[in-house]
Amino acid sequence: MTNRSGAPVVVGVDGSASALDAVRAATREATARNRPLRVVHAFIWPLIGTPLGPVPGVGPEAGLRNLAEDVIAEAVAEARKISAEVDVTGELVDGSPIPVLLRESRDAALLVLGSRGLGGFAELLVGSAAVQVSARADCPVLVVRGEPRADGPVVVGVDGSALSTEAVGFAFEEAALRGTGLVAVHTWLYPAPVGPGDILPMAYDLDSLIEEEERALAETVAGWSERYPQVPVRQRLVRGAPAPVLVEESAAAQLTVVGGHGRGAWGGLLLGSVSHAVLHHARSPLAIVRHRRDADHG
Ligand SMILES: Nc1ncnc2c1ncn2[C@@H]1O[C@H](COP(=O)(O)OP(=O)(O)O)[C@@H](O)[C@H]1O
Ligand SMILES: [Mg+2]
Secondary structure (H helix, E strand, C coil), X not given: CCCCCCCCEEEEXXXXXXXXXXXXXXXXXXXXXXXXXXXXXXXXXXXXXXXXXXXXXXXXXXXXXXXXXXXXHHHHHHXXXXXXXXXXXXXXXXXXXXXXXXXXXXXXXEEEEECCCCCCCCCCCCCHHHHHHHHHCCCCEEEXXXXXXXXXXXXXXXXXXXXXXXXXXXXXXXXXXXXXXXXXXXXXXXXXXXCCCCCCCCCCCHHHHHHHHHHHHHHHHHHHHXXXXXXXXXXXXXXXXXXXXXXXXXXXXXXXXXXXXXXXXXXXXXXXXXXXXXXXXXXXXXEEECCCCCCCCC
């Protein structure tokens, strides 16, 4: 397992306004976590005869390499504007964005991306690099959309799976760093048919079902709550489908956190259906927690 102590917060930039939103969020994360900030721009060197370096007689700004370096310089300057003390470095990395960012995630404490970039279709709510990377990264990924609200709780979706427990841990850490409270949301739909032809029991004890769900939620939260006693926690048991409930809760949140997949994950499905829906529709920045981070991450 990679040792992540001293690992940087990494932000991917592509020259878009959304990536600059990500830079501001990443700078706050790096400062709060007391970690270095690493700005990365993935750049595919074109194979056609476009001049890469400065072109004689055209001025020093010409050439794609210089444009790509400007993207980094702009992001580094933005980070320094947000925080004078942040330890920030920028690097132009050869390659296409998805593999480059996935490689970065191996050694990062956190990877921060904008929800949109320069390319893609205007109709997309979240760009393809952001979707692919948050589905496959080796560290938590924070997808930023616009300027986030500074108030409101951290909201986390809980489904009782191992990954959602990881997500709860990450959410507690974020709430502690931000000095805010945590809302742990668990939705339930029982009893409901889970497949075609399912027959519901004629009678069921609704109260004991609710009690059971409440107990499961409390159990997931309890261990982390002991570790972060300063974080006030509210447990919300909501009857409904998870994605719409989480999207609604995200509207008042300063950050929403989900696991990369849940109890219902099919083999091969990289991002669970709830994570996928919330990634596209969340109304706050969204953190997707996929892998257990190293125990030693301080
Ligand atoms: N070439 C790149 N290098 C580094 N990060 C990138 C690159 N392209 C995109 N990103 C990151 O991913 C985010 C989302 O971009 P992307 O998924 O490509 O959206 P779109 O499809 O709208 O271009 C960007 O805001 C940026 O953080
Ligand atoms: Mg793009």
